[in-house]
Amino acid sequence: MTSQRTRQRLIERLEAEGVSNLEVLDVMATTPRHIFLDEALSHRAYEDTALPIGFGQTLSQPYIVARMTETLLGAAGKIDSVLEIGTGSGYQTAILAQLIKDVYSVERIKPLQDKARQRLHQLGLRNVFLRHADGGFGWPEEKQFDAIISTAAPRTMPKELLKQLAPNGALVIPVGDKEQVLTLVVREGDSDDFHTTELEPVRFVPLLSGVTR
Numbered sequence: 679m680t681s682q683r684t685r686q687r688l689i690e691r692l693e694a695e696g697v698s699n700l701e702v703l704d705v706m707a708t709t710p711r712h713i714f715l716d717e718a719l720s721h722r723a724y725e726d727t728a729l730p731i732g733f734g735q736t737l738s739q740p741y742i743v744a745r746m747t748e749t750l751l752g753a754a755g756k757i758d759s760v761l762e763i764g765t766g767s768g769y770q771t772a773i774l775a776q777l778i779k780d781v782y783s784v785e786r787i788k789p790l791q792d793k794a795r796q797r798l799h800q801l802g803l804r805n806v807f808l809r810h811a812d813g814g815f816g817w818p819e820e821k822q823f824d825a826i827i828s829t830a831a832p833r834t835m836p837k838e839l840l841k842q843l844a845p846n847g848a849l850v851i852p853v854g855d856k857e858q859v860l861t862l863v864v865r866e867g868d869s870d871d872f873h874t875t876e877l878e879p880v881r882f883v884p885l886l887s888g889v890t891r
C-alpha cells in the first residue's frame with residue numbers, strides 16, 4: 679500500500695490531471711502521505727482524495743496540493759519564504775518545506791498542530807516554523823512573505839493576508855462559502871495593486887476565527 683509503485687500511480691494520475699511542475703511531482707513522489715493519517719486510513723493515503731484527520735478537518739486531495747504548490751511557484755518571483763494558513767496534518771507543509779527555504783505555518787487547533795510537528799520532525803524537516811493562532815491575521819510579526827497559501831476557505835478575500843505579501847508575492851487561496859473558487863492574487867511589484875485570477879471551483883473546510891486548545 680505504501681509501495682513505490684502505488685505512489686508512482688498517484689503521480690501519473692496527477693500528471694494526467696494537468697500537473698506539470700517536475701519539482702512538485704518529484705517531491706510528491708518521495709513524500710510519504712500515509713504518515714499524515716491515522717493508521718485506520720493510511721491504506722487510502724495514495725488515492726487522489728481528501729481524507730479526514732479528526733476535529734472535522736481534512737487532509738487536502740493530492741491534486742489540490744500539487745495544483746496550489748505549482749501555481750505559487752509559477753506565479754511569484756523568487757520564493758524564499760512561504761506562509762501557510764491551516765497546517766492541519768502537515769502534509770502540504772512538508773511538500774512546501776522541500777521546495778522553499780523557510781516555511782511558516784499557522785493552525786488554530788492545537789492537537790492537530792502537535793501531531794503535525796511530530797511528523798515534520800520525523801521527516802527531518804527543520805525549516806518549518808509552526809504557530810498556534812488564528813491565521814486569518816497571517817503572521818503579522820514576521821516581515822512579508824514571498825508566497826502565502828491558505829488551505830481553509832474564507833468567505834471573502836482577507837485583506838490582512840494581502841498586506842503580508844512581499845513585492846511580486848503570490849497568494850493562493852480558496853474563497854467563498856458553499857461555492858468556493860481557488861483564487862490567485864499577485865502583488866504587482868512593490869505597489870498596492872494586486873492582480874487576481876480565478877482558477878477553478880474547489881471545496882475546502884471554512885477558515886474559522888479564534889483558536890481551540
Ligand code: SAH
Nearest residue numbers: 737738764766767786812813829830885886
Ligand atoms: N493543509 C492541511 C489542510 C487541513 S484542512 C493538510 O493538508 O492536512 C484546513 C486546516 O485549516 C484545518 O486544520 C483547520 O483547523 C485550519 N484552519 C481553519 N481556520 C483557520 C484559521 N483561522 N487559522 C489557522 N488555521 C485554520
